[in-house]
Amino acid sequence: SRDFRVVVLGSAGVGKSALVQRWVRGNFREAYLPTIEDTYRQALGCSHKAGALHITDTTGGRRYRGLQRLAIARGHAFILVYSVTKKQTLEELKPLFELIRQLKGNNPQKCPIILVGNKCDESPREVSEKEGAAYASEWNCAFLETSAKMNINVQELFQMLINFEKKPAAAA
Numbered sequence: 542s543r544d545f546r547v548v549v550l551g552s553a554g555v556g557k558s559a560l561v562q563r564w565v566r567g568n569f570r571e572a573y574l575p576t577i578e579d580t581y582r583q584a585l586g587c588s589h590k591a592g593a594l595h596i597t598d599t600t601g602g603r604r605y606r607g608l609q610r611l612a613i614a615r616g617h618a619f620i621l622v623y624s625v626t627k628k629q630t631l632e633e634l635k636p637l638f639e640l641i642r643q644l645k646g647n648n649p650q651k652c653p654i655i656l657v658g659n660k661c662d663e664s665p666r667e668v669s670e671k672e673g674a675a676y677a678s679e680w681n682c683a684f685l686e687t688s689a690k691m692n693i694n695v696q697e698l699f700q701m702l703i704n705f706e707k708k709p710a711a712a713a
């Protein structure tokens with residue numbers, strides 16, 4: 542079997558776990574439950590090869606840099622999440638982006654990254670959609686705004702990953 546490992550990264554509180562929960566279980570919790578690291582496995586329903594989508598939901602904490610680095614080293618694709626209500630969480634993605642490039646190389650085809658502005662249902666905003674898109678084009682990666690709460694673009698996000706998985710280069 543061939544597994545495709547997706548790693549979800551970003552600062553604490555941006556909604557990483559909420560996005561994964563929304564997709565895996567179809568629900569949303571208002572309560573904040575700090576994560577250390579959780580993994581989820583979804584069988585991929587495509588016929589060409591048996592395999593699963595592994596999702597690693599990481600923590601933003603500095604104490605867990607080692608875990609984060611290991612998850613990146615093992616990952617095939619990355620979701621970088623910030624909150625549109627907090628500009629700082631977008632800036633905090635920069636060192637993570639650089640670490641991914643350092644550990645995985647510079648080829649976006651081989652190592653897809655999706656930049657995600659979550660909490661697009663909330664206001665006031667500190668990051669406009671245009672500004673998020675500008676970061677994504679600077680980093681040469683895909684971009685989506687999502688809401689785990691209102692279930693906006695969550696299917697689209699994970700569908701994008703599944704599409705990457707189907708291209709053999711992505712899993713090399």
Ligand code: GDP
Pocket residue numbers: 551552553554555556557558559560570571572573574575576659660661662663687688689690691
């Ligand atoms: P994590 O630390 O990145 O895993 O963040 P969580 O998924 O635990 O979410 C942190 C807080 O933000 C929780 O109180 C969630 O209910 C809330 N939250 C997550 N996603 C959204 C969203 O799309 N919209 C809104 N309004 N709140 C959200």
Ligand code: MG
Pocket residue numbers: 557558559574575576598599
């Ligand atoms: Mg979490």
